[in-house]
Amino acid sequence: MNMEIAIIGTQGSGKTTLFDVMTKGKGSRGKGFIDHVGKVFIPDDRVDRLSEIFNPAKTTYASFELFEFNGFGRLWREQNAGEIINALSGFDAFIHVVPDFEPFSAVDEFEEINLRLILSDLSLVSTQLKRLEKERKVRKISDELIEVLRKLEDALSNEIPVWKVELSEREGELIRGYTFATNRPRIVLLNQSEEKFTSGEVDSELERRLKESHMDYLRTCLTLEKEIVDLEKEERAEMFRAYGFERPTTDLLIQKIFGILGYIVFFTAGEKEVRAWPIKKGSTARQAAGKIHTDMERGFIRAEVIGFDDFIKAGNIKKAKEMGLLRLEGKDYIVQDGDIIVIRFSR
Ligand SMILES: Nc1nc2c(ncn2[C@@H]2O[C@H](COP(=O)(O)OP(=O)(O)OP(=O)(O)O)[C@@H](O)[C@H]2O)c(=O)[nH]1
Numbered sequence: 001m002n003m004e005i006a007i008i009g010t011q012g013s014g015k016t017t018l019f020d021v022m023t024k025g026k027g028s029r030g031k032g033f034i035d036h037v038g039k040v041f042i043p044d045d046r047v048d049r050l051s052e053i054f055n056p057a058k059t060t061y062a063s064f065e066l067f068e069f070n071g072f073g074r075l076w077r078e079q080n081a082g083e084i085i086n087a088l089s090g091f092d093a094f095i096h097v098v099p100d101f102e103p104f105s106a107v108d109e110f111e112e113i114n115l116r117l118i119l120s121d122l123s124l125v126s127t128q129l130k131r132l133e134k135e136r137k138v139r140k141i142s143d144e145l146i147e148v149l150r151k152l153e154d155a156l157s158n159e160i161p162v163w164k165v166e167l168s169e170r171e172g173e174l175i176r177g178y179t180f181a182t183n184r185p186r187i188v189l190l191n192q193s194e195e196k197f198t199s200g201e202v203d204s205e206l207e208r209r210l211k212e213s214h215m216d217y218l219r220t221c222l223t224l225e226k227e228i229v230d231l232e233k234e235e236r237a238e239m240f241r242a243y244g245f246e247r248p249t250t251d252l253l254i255q256k257i258f259g260i261l262g263y264i265v266f267f268t269a270g271e272k273e274v275r276a277w278p279i280k281k282g283s284t285a286r287q288a289a290g291k292i293h294t295d296m297e298r299g300f301i302r303a304e305v306i307g308f309d310d311f312i313k314a315g316n317i318k319k320a321k322e323m324g325l326l327r328l329e330g331k332d333y334i335v336q337d338g339d340i341i342v343i344r345f346s347r
């Protein structure tokens with residue numbers, strides 16, 4: 001399964017601008033609450049190096065699906081909250097764009113989305129409770145489930161998000177199947193005016209609230225960034241530097257998304273293709289094989305593995321073998337970030 005990331009934010013906050021920057025303008029129109037959908041390719045120097053060495057017919061960067069989701073923005077209606085929450089089930093994380101330029105108040109816009117997320121979850125929980133109470137008359141429903149949902153309903157009614165509610169392990173398990181909006185991993189992107197961005201000014205009240213909600217945030221000026229990414233490659237780097245961007249926001253966002261979702265990247269490399277594969281940290285060699293092809297997972301024998309740095313040291317596979325840097329690993333080997341892997345399998 002590919003990672004799916006949704007951009008959310010109030011109307012006019014800069015979602016489309018961010019979407020265009022991240023997909024390089026190559027998205028297409030979506031349906032329902034989704035305005036745009038596209039692929040984001042993850043720039044990776046290691047892929048470039050491997051590509052130089054293997055000179056493959058095809059080079060494939062890791063990617064994820066990006067969506068501009070307007071269920072909490074222009075298309076938000078409290079009475080449609082149930083429908084909106086249903087549309088969220090596939091998203092692994094949110095990028096929440098908060099506008100910090102005239103005439104917006106960043107704090108208000110941030111809180112407006114928080115409120116809409118809470119109202120959506122409240123609608124989900126209340127609908128569930130009503131349904132379960134009814135079903136209870138004809139079949140056995142776990143009291144525990146009803147209790148934990150009541151606990152959440154109570155919290156949400158007091159504007160407390162799901163992530164803040166203390167739950168036991170058992171309670172957490174009971175609600176695992178529900179797709180709440182207020183406990184979805186989220187990164188805040190503060191979309192500033194050019195002046196605020198270049199002067200480094202951040203509203204202290206907003207900063208306090210972000211910190212209080214343990215939310216990671218990045219700052220940018222999207223209109224400026226969009227102008228820069230539209231430039232030729234050489235000019236681009238220079239302009240990014242001139243305007244004080246540490247790195248393009250897309251790169252920073254990707255880094256953060258990988259961090260909060262716990263993803264790493266492994267590589268496959270050969271004459272046909274050099275390719276980067278995102279995978280959950282802690283995955284086994286066999287699971288990695290399954291990402292490439294189900295046949296490889298089924299018929300998995302072993303993996304030949306070499307870390308990226310070791311491979312660069314050796315220069316090529318033959319040399320790596322001679323140097324004893326290429327390791328044979330079994331199905332339970334835990335894949336490390338940057339591993340180059342060849343799967344041996346039987347058909
Ligand atoms: N000053 C300033 N204006 C911006 C910035 N980013 C976006 N805008 C403006 O805000 C308006 C909305 O930008 P969009 O990217 O379309 O915002 P959106 O969130 O997709 O809007 P909807 O999908 O209609 O809710 C445009 O007119 C942009 O030019 C920014 O960084 N600074």
Ligand SMILES: [Mg+2]
Nearest residue numbers: 015016035068
């Ligand atoms: Mg838009």
